Amino acid sequence: MPKLLLKNGTVIDPKSKKNDVLDILIDGCKIKAIGKNIKDKNSQIISAKGKIITPGLVDVHVHFREPGFEYKETIKTGSYAAAAGGFTTVVMEPNTSPPLDTPPRIARALEIAKNTGIINIYTKACISKGLRGNRITDVKTLVNSGAVAISDDGNPVAGKKLMHNALIESKKANSLVSPHCEESKFYRNKKKLASKEKKQSHYFTGTARFADKPYCSEADFIKRDIELAKKTSAKLHISHVSLAESVELIANAKNNGVNITAEAAPHHLLLTEKDEEKIGTNAKVNPPLRTQKDVDAVREGLINGTIDIIASDHAPHTIREKALIWEKAPFGLIGLETTLALVLTHLVKPGLLTMSQAIKKMSVLPAKIFRLKAGSLALGSKADIIIIDPKKKWTISSSKFYSKGRNCPFDEWEVQGKAVMTIVKGKIVMKDDEIIV
Ligand code: DOR
Numbered sequence: 001m002p003k004l005l006l007k008n009g010t011v012i013d014p015k016s017k018k019n020d021v022l023d024i025l026i027d028g029c030k031i032k033a034i035g036k037n038i039k040d041k042n043s044q045i046i047s048a049k050g051k052i053i054t055p056g057l058v059d060v061h062v063h064f065r066e067p068g069f070e071y072k073e074t075i076k077t078g079s080y081a082a083a084a085g086g087f088t089t090v091v092m093e094p095n096t097s098p099p100l101d102t103p104p105r106i107a108r109a110l111e112i113a114k115n116t117g118i119i120n121i122y123t124k125a126c127i128s129k130g131l132r133g134n135r136i137t138d139v140k141t142l143v144n145s146g147a148v149a150i151s152d153d154g155n156p157v158a159g160k161k162l163m164h165n166a167l168i169e170s171k172k173a174n175s176l177v178s179p180h181c182e183e184s185k186f187y188r189n190k191k192k193l194a195s196k197e198k199k200q201s202h203y204f205t206g207t208a209r210f211a212d213k214p215y216c217s218e219a220d221f222i223k224r225d226i227e228l229a230k231k232t233s234a235k236l237h238i239s240h241v242s243l244a245e246s247v248e249l250i251a252n253a254k255n256n257g258v259n260i261t262a263e264a265a266p267h268h269l270l271l272t273e274k275d276e277e278k279i280g281t282n283a284k285v286n287p288p289l290r291t292q293k294d295v296d297a298v299r300e301g302l303i304n305g306t307i308d309i310i311a312s313d314h315a316p317h318t319i320r321e322k323a324l325i326w327e328k329a330p331f332g333l334i335g336l337e338t339t340l341a342l343v344l345t346h347l348v349k350p351g352l353l354t355m356s357q358a359i360k361k362m363s364v365l366p367a368k369i370f371r372l373k374a375g376s377l378a379l380g381s382k383a384d385i386i387i388i389d390p391k392k393k394w395t396i397s398s399s400k401f402y403s404k405g406r407n408c409p410f411d412e413w414e415v416q417g418k419a420v421m422t423i424v425k426g427k428i429v430m431k432d433d434e435i436i437v
């Protein structure tokens with residue numbers, strides 16, 4: 001592998017608090033030197049003049065659909081989309097088919113990732129066997145097989161006891177639980193069935209509101225999970241926060257010393273339920289789009305640190321699936337190729353976040369929370385680096401995406417800022433929108 005010398009880029013490294021025009025020398029898969037006027041005859045020179053150099057981005061919430069739904073996305077195409085969007089590390093959700101609920105399934109997914117992916121790929125494992133919400137998986141062996149967290153994403157953990165056990169087991173395994181706190185179709189059907197059979201509910205016993213539409217129990221689940229996290233002192237990471245009420249609950253929990261972190265997705269920071277009609281089924285997502293008041297609160301939470309990080313919840317579905325009527329179309333939208341530009345255009349440019357804060361929330365902190373080797377430009381660390389052109393204006397067009405998904409709610413949005421180079425372990429994997437394998 002040739003040595004790479006990135007010249008004269010504005011290096012933004014939130015960890016070292018660097019913010020200066022510098023050169024970076026990459027030797028093999030590692031960062032060899034950072035400084036002014038680095039000279040090295042035997043390296044390929046890459047001009048980063050007028051550009052920003054940051055640690056590669058980290059997305060801890062992506063659906064790559066393999067195995068089982070390869071027609072929606074594969075680990076390979078998902079990794080291309082990630083590289084195109086400036087992400088050098090991702091954590092996959094386990095709601096594949098079969099779901100990632102046993103050690104061999106985790107091992108197989110990680111093997112496919114290693115053989116076909118072009119970035120660093122980690123995975124979560126299921127909380128419940130078969131994602132059915134009944135019996136807990138063998139958390140310890142899943143974590144030992146490489147899972148970095150547990151989640152039944154797509155479905156809430158309906159059973160309070162199950163969630164309690166998940167927190168206990170994940171704590172024992174020194175891992176974390178990242179629950180999907182919102183009702184789902186599966187969950188509602190189960191609930192209906194349970195009440196039909198007049199069983200005593202062993203499902204969630206909180207104050208969830210079960211109106212047919214819209215899904216609105218997020219805050220109830222979060223409240224319950226905070227209580228359980230307090231009791232167990234386990235590590236809890238709330239996925240895709242979307243309600244003002246949830247932000248308040250998380251802020252209070254943090255003040256009370258609960259071991260809790262949270263993420264927000266770009267669509268919950270930028271779109272409201274009013275956009276659903278205009279955008280159509282590409283805006284159908286779970287948790288759903290909310291009111292302006294909620295969007296404002298989630299933004300405020302992100303800015304004041306209540307919400308630690310940004311994660312895309314990249315969830316590809318086919319054009320055919322999304323062409324169904326609203327009630328029948330699947331939940332989910334894609335985000336890997338738009339997240340950075342949306343954050344730069346709508347949060348950094350107006351001054352809501354500094355560039356360094358944005359990178360912290362998209363790289364340093366996600367790596368820290370999930371304990372991934374990422375998010376650092378320290379000497380000797382793995383050279384996962386991106387070059388961002390902050391001036392580049394472009395129009396979002398999902399037809400050009402590397403993802404197989406076209407379910408992007410931001411099509412035709414004018415944005416500014418793009419990753420123009422993605423380097424993973426010292427190798428250039430994307431340059432000017434081209435994937436290099
Ligand atoms: O909208 C969503 N889609 N929310 C989820 O939690 C799951 C995801 C999916 O798997 O499509």
Ligand code: ZN
Pocket residue numbers: 061063093153154313315
């Ligand atoms: Zn998800």
